[in-house]
């Protein structure tokens with residue numbers, strides 16, 4: 001390629017939506033650089049999935065002791081928050097340098113700074129101009145602006161994952177993934193008052209309502225105040241205390257607490273990129289991309305949370321990045337994105353998980369199917385671990401026997417859902433799942449009784 005360019009490809013964002021593209025394209029011999037304004041790793045590795053699940057791994061001990069109480073296991077558990085955070089940092093502290101070193105081994109130039117487009121093939125970074133023949137955008141998402149007075153007082157999920165001391169009285173704005181997962185962590189870590197304020201009729205609107213109702217019961221039993229139809233209107237600070245004002249059908253209420261956490265949704269992190277200078281179009285859901293992950297500027301690709309594409313989940317960003325990298329190398333639109341069934345898990349204890357269509361979506365599409373919904377707390381797998389609430393719902397299509405959707409709540413749900421995703425992706429029928437011999441006793445073996 002021409003020497004007028006500093007790079008053949010500049011990847012903006014060193015998270016899961018960017019890293020794979022940089023490595024793949026550099027390995028093919030292109031002159032590639034990657035840049036991030038923060039340490040390398042992105043949200044999942046440093047501020048999301050991975051650190052969060054380390055905290056969950058610790059607090060699982062509390063849940064385990066609770067479930068096994070009176071069954072021969074008598075433990076008095078308590079969480080040492082600073083030690084738990086130190087455990088988390090054994091992973092997060094080492095990852096940026098590992099990721100950067102791996103990038104350099106693949107021949108990628110690693111840069112640091114905040115990028116802004118100044119033209120269709122130029123960006124400004126640290127006061128200098130860089131020119132690249134192609135760009136790949138993977139700038140992720142950020143907490144949504146809620147347009148309420150006092151929103152600057154909200155602790156973000158990143159702030160929560162860095163808290164030096166255990167939160168005591170904590171309120172979560174919103175009842176989505178972040179609020180539900182973090183509320184469970186905070187409560188099991190010993191927070192005296194945990195409140196989730198969700199404006200909709202149910203938390204976790206993307207998950208099966210029957211299973212979410214059971215999770216809501218488990219959440220309430222854990223001692224979390226889960227308030228639905230509660231729209232947060234204002235946050236005020238007096239000294240170290242916060243007052244949260246929220247609206248309910250029966251009037252305006254207030255709550256006082258020591259921390260208020262943003263769980264009200266995330267939006268594409270793109271405003272600061274000055275995309276107009278590069279003729280890259282975007283909408284409310286992110287950068288407009290074709291099925292080839294190409295933006296409206298044919299030399300620029302995008303993937304992950306910043307793109308108006310699949311759901312904002314790590315494996316989706318990895319998959320989209322792979323497609324973008326392949327098309328960059330092909331020099332044409334060769335590989336179209338074709339999402340396989342995408343499983344999704346809320347890592348509460350118990351977790352709730354879903355893949356494929358919801359019951360409502362399947363009905364809206366006019367599909368003909370059998371619904372199998374059963375509470376499974378009486379099943380051996382739940383009894384064995386003292387789980388008091390678990391259930392599943394599957395949708396099996398008439399005639400074909402294909403699984404249209406699977407929804408699971410309870411111990412093992414986070415792995416069972418992956419088996420359903422694999423079966424659905426491979427086009428296995430309910431009959432074929434039933435015919436599979438699974439090792440027993442295991443959570444996996446239950447899925448043949450779920451279809």
Ligand SMILES: Cc1cc2nc3c(=O)[nH]c(=O)nc-3n(C[C@H](O)[C@H](O)[C@H](O)COP(=O)(O)OP(=O)(O)OC[C@H]3O[C@@H](n4cnc5c(N)ncnc54)[C@H](O)[C@@H]3O)c2cc1C
Pocket residue numbers: 012013014015016017018035036037038039041042043044045047048049050052113114115116138139140141157158178269272273303304305306312313314315317347
């Ligand atoms: C608390 C939390 C928990 C989550 N848990 C899960 C989970 O359990 N499972 C799951 O699948 N998903 C989870 N997610 C979602 C998942 O983390 C994201 O879908 C995924 O990380 C998106 O990857 P990405 O590469 O698109 O963006 P990111 O990983 O966010 O990377 C974007 C990078 O771009 C950089 N950047 C942005 N703008 C610029 C700029 N102008 N110049 C230079 N650099 C820039 C940022 O610093 C960042 O490092 C979670 C998210 C959060 C917030």
Ligand SMILES: NC(=O)c1ccc[n+]([C@@H]2O[C@H](COP(=O)([O-])OP(=O)(O)OC[C@H]3O[C@@H](n4cnc5c(N)ncnc54)[C@H](O)[C@@H]3O)[C@@H](O)[C@H]2O)c1
Pocket residue numbers: 146173174175176177178179181197198199200203204205230231232233262263264265266311312313344345346347
């Ligand atoms: N386990 C996982 O896969 C996982 C975990 C965490 C985050 N994530 C990703 O991060 C994204 C963001 O997570 P999130 O939990 O912030 O968003 P979310 O979209 O899951 O939930 C936001 C919730 O906040 C509510 N809300 C918004 N404004 C409100 C207000 N003023 N008062 C009361 N309720 C309000 C909404 O009704 C909604 O239910 C997720 O959509 C997902 O893509 C994934």
